[in-house]
Each structure stands twice: as C-alpha cells, then as structure tokens.
Amino acid sequence: MNATISAEADLADVNRVLAGDVRAFEGIVRRWQGPLVSMAWRYCRDRGRAEEMAQEAFIRAWRGLANWRRESSFSTWLFALAANVYRSELKRFPVETLPLDAAPEPSRPARQQHELEERGRYEVLRRAVLALPLRYREPVILFYFHEMDVAAAAATMGLPEGTLKARLSRARALLRQRFPNLENMKDERAALEFSALKSGKEAAN
Numbered sequence: 001m002n003a004t005i006s007a008e009a010d011l012a013d014v015n016r017v018l019a020g021d022v023r024a025f026e027g028i029v030r031r032w033q034g035p036l037v038s039m040a041w042r043y044c045r046d047r048g049r050a051e052e053m054a055q056e057a058f059i060r061a062w063r064g065l066a067n068w069r070r071e072s073s074f075s076t077w078l079f080a081l082a083a084n085v086y087r088s089e090l091k092r093f094p095v096e097t098l099p100l101d102a103a104p105e106p107s108r109p110a111r112q113q114h115e116l117e118e119r120g121r122y123e124v125l126r127r128a129v130l131a132l133p134l135r136y137r138e139p140v141i142l143f144y145f146h147e148m149d150v151a152a153a154a155a156t157m158g159l160p161e162g163t164l165k166a167r168l169s170r171a172r173a174l175l176r177q178r179f180p181n182l183e184n185m186k187d188e189r190a191a192l193e194f195s196a197l198k199s200g201k202e203a204a205n
Contacts, residue, residue, distance in 0.1 A: 006031060010074035017065055025065075029058055032075070036082050042145045043086045043138075045130065053089050057082035072155060079148075079156045083138070090134065128175060136171035139164055 009027060016024035036057055040050035061081055068077045129140050142153040143164075154164040 006075070007073055014065060014068065014074060017062075025062060028061070028078075032078060033058075036078075039079070039082060039141075039146055040086055042141045043090060053086055054082070056089070057085045060085055076152060076155045079152075080158060083142075083156050087134070087138070125175070125179065128178060129171075132171055132174060136167050136174060139167045140171045143168060 009031065013024040013027040017028075033054065036054040037050050040053040040057075041047060044050055044053065057078075061078055064081065068074060129137060129145075131137075132140065138157060139153060142148045142156055143150065146153075148156065150161050150164055150168075154161045157164065159167075
C-alpha cells in the first residue's frame with residue numbers, strides 16, 4: 001500500500017471511529033501493527049516485549065484519537081505517540097546493555113574469513129548502537145534502522161530538525177571514538193545501514 005492510499009485509509013478510519021464506529025480501528029491496527037512492533041523491537045530487542053509495547057501504543061492511540069490535530073499525517077502522529085510509549089517503558093524497565101566503552105572493537109578480518117568476519121563486525125556495531133545513551137540511540141534507530149528521513153524522525157521525537165541532526169552527528173562521533181576502524185568498514189553510513197538491515201531481518205523472524 002502506497003503512502004497516499006494509506007493516508008486516505010487512515011483518515012477514513014479515524015473519522016469512522018470518532019463517529020462511533022469502533023470497529024474501524026481494526027483497519028488502523030492491521031496497517032500499522034507490523035511497523036509498530038518492528039519499531040518497538042529495535043528499542044527493546046525482545047519480540048514478546050515489543051508486541052506488548054506496540055499493543056500499549058495502540059491503546060494510547062485509541063484513547064487519544066481525538067487529539068490528532070491533522071497538522072501532520074496520522075502515521076507521524078502515531079509513531080510519535082509510540083516513541084513516547086516506548087521511551088517511558090524503557091525508563092520503567094530498562095533493557096540490559098553493555099556500556100559503550102565495554103563493547104568489543106571489531107577485529108580486522110583475515111582474507112579467507114573476510115565475509116564472515118565482516119558480518120561479525122557489523123553485528124558488534126549494531127550492539128554498540130544499542131549501547132548508546134537513549135538521546136543519541138533513538139535518532140539512530142529511527143533514521144537508520146527504521147528508515148525515516150530527518151523530518152519524520154524529528155517529528156517522531158518532537159525535536160527541531162537541527163537538533164535531530166546534531167544528535168545523529170554526536171551518535172556517529174561516539175561510535176567513531178569507540179571504534180576508530182569504523183570508517184574502514186566500507187563507509188560509515190553503509191556500515192550503519194547494513195547493521196540496520198540485519199536487525200530488521202531479525203525483527204521479522
């Protein structure tokens with residue numbers, strides 16, 4: 001389903017719900033359950049917990065549906081609401097992660113094991129992203145792992161675009177500081193995007 005059709009379907013379902021047709025909310029859940037669970041998984045790294053967090057986000061959306069001001073798309077409003085739910089959930093029950101300084105640096109691969117070792121290095125990088133402080137981790141998750149552009153990620157976090165860009169820059173600097181060889185992993189953006197792709201495949205399983 002393309003973005004235009006989805007936006008029209010969202011608007012129609014929201015209007016139906018607000019008019020009293022509560023079953024119309026099922027259409028919203030069908031369209032957005034997968035993306036919200038995937039997004040939650042990237043915050044907590046636990047499939048069962050991700051499903052519970054997404055369910056809570058839908059409950060909050062149901063209760064606050066009349067608060068959508070329609071100044072932005074419904075999906076932007078929904079993702080922003082979900083991000084707030086996930087943030088609050090992680091504050092209540094933090095995910096156990098290694099401090100960034102404790103994350104092992106990727107080793108240099110031997111020629112005969114280059115592909116295997118390279119994948120291992122990307123895995124280490126992905127785990128290092130999860131070890132970033134939340135204020136820097138979340139922009140990376142949304143921009144690289146959830147494939148949002150700067151405007152959408154900033155709207156989701158309720159931040160000016162300049163602040164979002166600054167946090168992305170700081171996150172990359174922290175990763176480069178911890179992993180001096182990061183720039184040798186093809187290139188920095190490709191490394192992050194590759195680790196995000198691998199993460200997405202895990203979330204789908």
